[in-house]
Each structure stands twice: as C-alpha cells, then as structure tokens.
Amino acid sequence: MAESKTNAMRILDKSGVPYSILGYDPGDGEIHGTAVAEKIGRPPGSVFKTLVAHQGNQIYVFVIPVAEELDLKKAAKAAGEKKVEMLPVKELLKWTGYVRGGCSPVGMKKLYPTFLDASAEGLDKMAVSAGRIGTQMELDPIQLAKQVKAGFVPLIKEADNE
Numbered sequence: 682m683a684e685s686k687t688n689a690m691r692i693l694d695k696s697g698v699p700y701s702i703l704g705y706d707p708g709d710g711e712i713h714g715t716a717v718a719e720k721i722g723r724p725p726g727s728v729f730k731t732l733v734a735h736q737g738n739q740i741y742v743f744v745i746p747v748a749e750e751l752d753l754k755k756a757a758k759a760a761g762e763k764k765v766e767m768l769p770v771k772e773l774l775k776w777t778g779y780v781r782g783g784c785s786p787v788g789m790k791k792l793y794p795t796f797l798d799a800s801a802e803g804l805d806k807m808a809v810s811a812g813r814i815g816t817q818m819e820l821d822p823i824q825l826a827k828q829v830k831a832g833f834v835p836l837i838k839e840a841d842n843e
Contacts, residue, residue: 687788687811687816688787689787689810689811689812690702690811690812692787693820696828698824698828699820701818701819701820702819703808703818704721704815704816704817705720705817707815712782714730714747714748715747717747717817718747725746725747725748726746726800727746728747728807728808728809728817729744729797729798729801729807729809730744730747730784730809730810731779731785731786731809731810732744732745732751732767733768733773733777733784733793734765734766734767735765735766735768735776736757736762736763736764736766740776740777740794741765741793741794741795742786742789742794742795742829742831743756743759743795743836744786744795744796744797744801745798745836745837746801749798749838750838751836751837752835752836752839753765753766755836755837756796756836759796759834759836760794760796776789776790777789780814782814783812783813783814783815783816785810785812785818786809786829787812787829792829792830795829796832796833796834797825798833798837799833799836801825801826801833802823806819806821807822
C-alpha cells in the first residue's frame with residue numbers, strides 16, 4: 682500500500698496528521714456511500730462523502746455523512762451565498778482533480794472553502810475518501826478541519842422539513 686499513496690495521504694503525511702487506511706473492493710461499478718460504510722465495517726454516521734457545489738466560478742466543498750442528503754439552503758448559508766448548485770459530475774475532475782466516488786476533501790487542485798457537517802465534530806474518528814475509489818482514510822475530525830481550514834456547520838436535510 683505504501684507505494685500507492687494518494688495525494689491526500691501525502692499531504693496528511695507531510696502535515697503530520699495521523700490517519701489509517703481502510704480499503705475496500707469497489708466491485709465493477711459505482712458504489713454508494715452506505716455500501717462503502719458496510720464494506721469498511723463502520724457505521725454510516727462516521728463515514729462521510731465529499732460533495733462539491735458552486736456559485737458561478739466559486740467552488741465550495743461540503744463533507745456530510747454518506748447516508749444523508751445535502752441541504753442546499755444550509756450549504757448556501759454556510760458559504761455566505763444566496764444559493765449554491767451541485768457541480769456537474771463531468772466538471773468534478775477539472776475543478777478538484779478527483780473523480781466521483783474518489784473525491785477527498787484533502788488535496789484538491791485548490792483549497793476551496795470547505796464545510797464539515799456538524800455531526801462530525803462529536804466523533805472520535807471519521808472516514809473520508811483518500812482520493813481514490815476503494816480507499817478511505819480514517820482520521821480525527823478536528824485534525825481534518827484544521828487541514829482543510831473547515832468549519833463545522835449543519836448541512837444535512839432534516840427528515841421532517843422536506
């Protein structure tokens with residue numbers, strides 16, 4: 682595994698941020714977040730997906746639990762915008778350097794404004810993509826927030842206010 686470090690892992694190594702690698706077999710197609718959580722043996726509430734949104738040419742990064750849905754109104758409020766839209770999947774690689782399913786909040790082409798869902802703040806460890814499909818990295822949420830200069834804010838849709 683050491684010879685196949687991702688950019689995200691190299692950045693954490695250089696910064697001295699401890700993490701552990703959780704690999705899984707993605708199979709032969711796209712895999713959804715709750716299946717990733719199951720494959721790495723972690724509860725869905727501790728495994729997070731990285732979503733990329735934009736307002737014009739300004740990119741924003743939102744990190745939320747895999748089983749949840751991003752509330753675009755909360756995301757826009759966190760970003761200080763009237764509204765934000767999800768970045769089209771076909772533009773993800775161009776802006777971030779990552780592909781869908783392997784998008785890490787660490788090591789994007791630029792350090793975009795990043796927001797972690799408030800639910801991560803109380804966790805001892807959280808898992809996020811290591812920058813490659815089939816590889817997650819587990820680390821302290823506070824250390825991740827410092828690394829990507831993120832704040833903890835409510836970002837997920839509530840079941841009762843659809």
